[in-house]
Amino acid sequence: MPSMTVLSTTSVPDHVRGALTRWMIEPTPGLYVGTLSARVREELWRVVSASVGSGAAVLIHPEANEQGYALQTAGERRRALADFDGLTLVAFRPEEYQEMTDRS
Template identity: 80%
Template sequence: MSSLTVLNTTAVPDHVRGALTRWMIEPTPGLYVGTLSGRVRDELWHVVSASIGAGAAVLVHPEANEQGYALRTAGERRRIPLDFDGLTLIAFRPEEPPEIASPPD
C-alpha cells in the first residue's frame, strides 16, 4: 500500500536529486514529497544514503508505532534522532568550541 513520504536533503549530488524527482515532487529546494510504496521508498532511501557524500538527508514515512511515523537519517547533522522506548526524540550535538591557537614559543 502506498503512503505519503517526505524526504529532506541538503547538499546531495545532482544525480540523486534527479532520481528523487522521478518519483516525488520538489515543492521547495531539497524537500521531496510523494506517495510511494514501501519497496520504492526503501530503494530510493538506499540510493540517497549510499551516495550522500558531504550532504545530509532525513526521511519521514508512516509506521505502525506510537508516533505513527518513522524517521531515518543519513549524513552529518547537528540533530540526532534517539530512540527512547519506541519514541523517537531529537537531541542536539554540542557545538564544538573553536580551537584556541597556542602562543608561539
C-alpha cells in the same frame, strides 16, 4: 500499499536529486513529497543514503508505532535521532562535535 513519504535533503549530488524527482515532487528546493510503496521508498533511501557525501538527508514515512511515523537520517549533522522508550526524539550533539566534524 503506497503511503505519503517526505524526504528532505541538503547538499546532495545532482544525480540524487534527479532520481528523487522521478518518483516525488519537489515543492521547495531539497524537499520531496510523494506517495510511494515501501519497496520504492526503501530503494530510493538506499540510493540517497549511499550518495549523500558531505550532505544530509531525512526520510519520514508512516509506521505502525505510537508516533505514527518513522524517521531515518543520513549524513553528519548536529541533530541526531535518539530512541526514548520507543519514541524517536531529535537530540542536539554538543557544538564541539560539530566543530570537530567540520575540520575533518
